[in-house]
Amino acid sequence: MAVEESEVPAFDAIAGHDDLIDWSSAYAREARREWLLDVRLDLVEWEVSTRARRRAAAVKRPEIPEATVGEPVEWERVPDSDGRPLPCTISLSWDAFEAFSRAEWESTLRHELLHVEQFQRDGTTGHGAAFKRRAREVETDVRCRAFATPKWLFRCAACGGEVARRYRDCAFVREYDEYRSDCCGAALVRSQPE
Ligand SMILES: [Zn+2]
Ligand SMILES: [Zn+2]
Known part of the structure; x- marks a missing residue:
C-alpha cells in the first residue's frame, strides 16, 4: 500500500483503536482507487468494537424503507437525506484485527x-448474487471466516508443549529460532495450523 499520509502507522505498528481506524481508513482510500469501488468515504464513519463477536467487521446503517438490492434508491426522496446517501459506520472488531494477517484484514475491509457501496447505491445491502459477483471482482470472501485460529503455532522441540501462538507475522515469528522453551530449554518448532 502506498502510504499517503505520514501519520498513518505501519500495520505492524498499530497499537490502539485510533491507529487501527487511521490505517483502515487509509487502506479504504487506496482500495477505492485500486479496486474501483464506488464508495463515498466522506459519508463513512469508523469505530472499533471490543465486544467479543463472531464477525470481523460490520456496516451499521439506517434502515431505508422499501430499499431493495439492485434498485438504486432516490436519496433525495429519503427523509433526513440532502440528496446524498445517509452516513453509515464501519465497525471493526479489535479481536479480529489481532487475529488476522494483514492480507486477511485488507480482505475484510x-x-x-x-x-457500503451497495448501501450508498441501493439503500440496503446483503450477501446475495450481486454481492457475490462484486466479492469475486475485488478478491474478497462472501463470508468472513472465524478468527480464532492462530496463523502460527510454536511448540517445544523436546516435549511438544505449546510455547506460543501468534496471529500474524511479527519479530517473534521471524526470529523464533533465537528463543528457547521455558519447559525444556529446547529449540522451538513452528507450524501453521490448518
Ligand atoms: Zn458481509
Ligand atoms: Zn518442553
Missing part, C-alpha cells in the same frame, strides 16, 4: 466496503 474490502468486504465491508462492498456493503
Whole structure:
C-alpha cells in the first residue's frame, strides 16, 4: 500500500483503536482507487468494537424503507437525506484485527466496503448474487471466516508443549529460532495450523 499520509502507522505498528481506524481508513482510500469501488468515504464513519463477536467487521446503517438490492434508491426522496446517501459506520472488531494477517484484514475491509457501496447505491445491502459477483471482482470472501485460529503455532522441540501462538507475522515469528522453551530449554518448532 502506498502510504499517503505520514501519520498513518505501519500495520505492524498499530497499537490502539485510533491507529487501527487511521490505517483502515487509509487502506479504504487506496482500495477505492485500486479496486474501483464506488464508495463515498466522506459519508463513512469508523469505530472499533471490543465486544467479543463472531464477525470481523460490520456496516451499521439506517434502515431505508422499501430499499431493495439492485434498485438504486432516490436519496433525495429519503427523509433526513440532502440528496446524498445517509452516513453509515464501519465497525471493526479489535479481536479480529489481532487475529488476522494483514492480507486477511485488507480482505475484510474490502468486504465491508462492498456493503457500503451497495448501501450508498441501493439503500440496503446483503450477501446475495450481486454481492457475490462484486466479492469475486475485488478478491474478497462472501463470508468472513472465524478468527480464532492462530496463523502460527510454536511448540517445544523436546516435549511438544505449546510455547506460543501468534496471529500474524511479527519479530517473534521471524526470529523464533533465537528463543528457547521455558519447559525444556529446547529449540522451538513452528507450524501453521490448518
Ligand atoms: Zn458481509
Ligand atoms: Zn518442553
